[in-house]
Amino acid sequence: MTRTRRPTVHLLCGYAASGKTTVARRLSADIGAVRFTLDEWMLSLYDWVPDDPEYGPAAERAKELIWSVASQCLGLGLDVVLDWSQWSRERRKAWSSRATDASANVVIHYLEVPLDEALRRLAARNLERPPGTHQLGIDEARSFFEEYFEPPHINEGLELVIERVT
Structure with a gap:
């Protein structure tokens, strides 16, 4: 079997509750992507909730496990x-590099929504509390995003799809 197109890794960027999982589900349904x-x-x-001390290291291990399966799907x-x-730019660069190393295209889907x-x-x-969601503190979320969130920009060299959420 000869493949005529490269697979694509769709990365999501947006604040908590901006609609990332909704977009992920839509992409999965519309184009048959594995979510x-x-x-x-x-x-x-x-x-655990994200502010538990064990959460960060466990999430990184889960991402590595997810990537091991995702890279097989790409193959x-x-x-x-x-x-x-x-x-962050750093995260986007790291995950897009993994995707390109796996011979995949990369698309960033940015859910642009005002922080408030x-x-x-x-x-x-x-x-x-819909299934599959964490309860997050509003003040903590605001502080985190005000300090760390970096909206993606076309100058990062990645295909960028902006979805404005109102």
Whole structure:
């Protein structure tokens, strides 16, 4: 069998509650991509919230496990969606490098939403607690994103799809 196109890794970037998992599900349904949602994996494996000390190292191990499966999918010519926020240039560079090393194309899907709107949506999500979501503190989320979030830019050299969320 000869492949005529390279598979694509879809990376998601956006604040908490901006709609990343909704976009990941849509991509999976629309283009047949294999979706890997980190929050779902972490909630299945551990009963921790992101501010637990064990969470960060465990999430990194989960991402490595996800990548081991995702890279096999890419080798079969399947597109994949890595559903966790690529909130910094450094993270986007690291994950896009992995994708290109696996001979895949890379697309960044940026869910552009004002921070106050994302926090309003997060507060509503915290009350509803849909399956596969973490409850996050609003003040902590605001502080984290104000300090660390770097919106993607076309000058990063990656294909960028901007989805404006209102």
